[in-house]
Amino acid sequence: MSSVDPITTEIIRNAFNAIADDMNAALIRSAFTPIIYEGKDCSVALLDAEANVLGQSPGLPLFLGNLEICVKLIAERHGWDYFREGDVFYMNDSYMTGTHLNDSTIIMPILLGNERIGFAASRAHWLDVGAKDPGAPVDSCEIYQEGMRWGPTRLYQKGEPREDVIDVLRRNSRFGEALIGDLNAQIAAGRTGEIRLRELFERFGRDTVLAARDSIFRQSEEREREAIREIADGRYEAEGWLDDDGLGSDPVRVQVNVAVDGDTMTIDLAGSSEQTNGPVNCGFTQTVAAARVAFKLLIRPDDSVNGGSFRSLAVKVPENTMFHAVEPAPCAWYFTPLGLLIDLVVKALAPQMPEKAAGAHYGDSMVVTIAGKDPRRDNQRFLMVEPTAGGWGAFAGGDGADALINNVNGNFKDLPVEIFENKYPVLIEKYGIRIDSGGAGEHRGGNGAFRQYLLQSDARLSLWFERSVSTAWGLFGGGPGAAPDVIIEKPGEEPVHCLKVNSLALPAGTRVTTRTGGGGGYGPPSKRSGEAVAQDAANEYVSADAARTRYGLALD
Helix, strand or coil, X not given: CCCCCHHXXXXXXXXXXXXHHHHHHHXXXXXXXXXXXXXXXXXXXXXXXXXXXXXXXXXXXXXHCCHHHHHHHHHHHHCHHHCCCCCEEEECCHHHXXXXXXXXXXXXXXXXXXXEEXXXXXXXXXXXXXXXXXXXXXXXXXXXXXXXXXXXXXEEECCEECXXXXXXXXXXXXXXXXXXXXXXXXXXXXXXXHHHHHHHHXXXXXXXXXXXXXXXXXXXXXXXXXXXXXXCCEEEEEEEEECCXXXXXXXXXXXXXXXXXXXXXXXXCCCCCECCCCCCCCCHHHHHHHHHHHHXXXXXXXXXXXXXXXXXXXXXXXXXXXXCCCCCCCCCCCHHHHHHHHHHHHHHHCCCCCCCCECCCCCCCCEEEEEEEEHHHCCEEEEEEEECCECCCCECCECCCCCECCCCCCCCCCCCHHHHHHHCCEEEEEEEECCCCCCCCCECCCCCEEEEEEECCCEEEEEECCCCCCCCCCECCCCCCCCCEEEEEXXXXXXXXXXXXXXXXXXXXXXXXXXXXXXXXXXXXXXXXXXXXXXXXXXXXXXXXXHHHHHCCCCC
């Protein structure tokens, strides 16, 4: 292997990430459904010949963390020679990919001549994959209710589509044509990665590209190990609770144990709940990805992720627990315990890393799903799926962010009101910052958001709102954030408060108002300056009453 100078290494490092950016742009611009082209519920990764990460584009952190693992799982099962030029593989099995069945993983090997030089991988949320209810059911009790489950399957062979297999996908979705459109968008992303990576190898030569890759990986590993050595050796613990498993159970326990030993860290989830009857389970692969997100929040967060990252991190999860589920455990809402897991890792290490830790954030995707028929379009079927934003925790350097998407969703965007009302027979009557929802502190927790929907036609509503038991805690004397709330007002009836419902029939004229939680505060509220409290009140982040009761400041 040849050596490579630092300047060439940096050019190639940025080229890897630029290729991933091009892949992501191709996917988003080609997608058929708003959840991808507006919400950006997708991620891409450019991998080397052994499925180590070369480059990634901003996207959902939980997707970014395990695309390479999916390729390696296929290789473990079939061998590396199983990948041939012109192949396109599809998989969504929750026990392999770790996520729910709606998340489509597309993998394409990249060859130069007869040599495999890498892979282009992507994951995107397909709107419907044949679950018992449109989208993903809130009340599933086994995975067979959540849609069609696919192990690694060739959709293209020698560059040609396998039309019979693709037809099965189309026929088993309520939105089959849109599904095929989104599939093609992911293939377009893969083709983009294929062309760009070949060009890079042809420009610099195989040996130079691989030498630069090795240098990049080595730098990342050394920097992460250096950062871990700054943490005192020891065992650090934290626990939290989900509201329930989606089927009305008692709160569900999440136990995090973090061990630091020299330049290595181990995250062990022993003590967490056994796999549940309701759909809050996930596959081990996705748990590894969530642990990596938590690790990255604290360890070299400004460094890009590549194949040298996380070599100093081990993740242990007992089988048959909610974080290492096995058939037939339902997994539709797999991300709910993972958001709590990430916050708990930070909480466990906060005493050792006070300058880098933050209070808990509002914690979950807080999903609103509305399904029905659109009278404006000849009663054409529609399905709206929207995660909602909330408050993040405060930290040593400042206040928590207001109305930001949760940590597992990263680059996800909520739908602009204009797009929303054009696509669906629903009006957005109100949208704004939820006053007083952030935890009090020297640095204030971020506020959640409120959003009011007015149904213009009969529809069915599903809700998944969480973290009313383990609300966003503060650190070092900071107060907790508010819990979420949803209010349903049918015409002529009294308002009803709830957090989870599945396919609830609602008449036209119904109003649904969502209120997401706030983030935890940081430091004692008594240390917050009067000027900062007054400014919060002027911005309507804090009410006059909260300024008095939480901060001891009387305002006109």
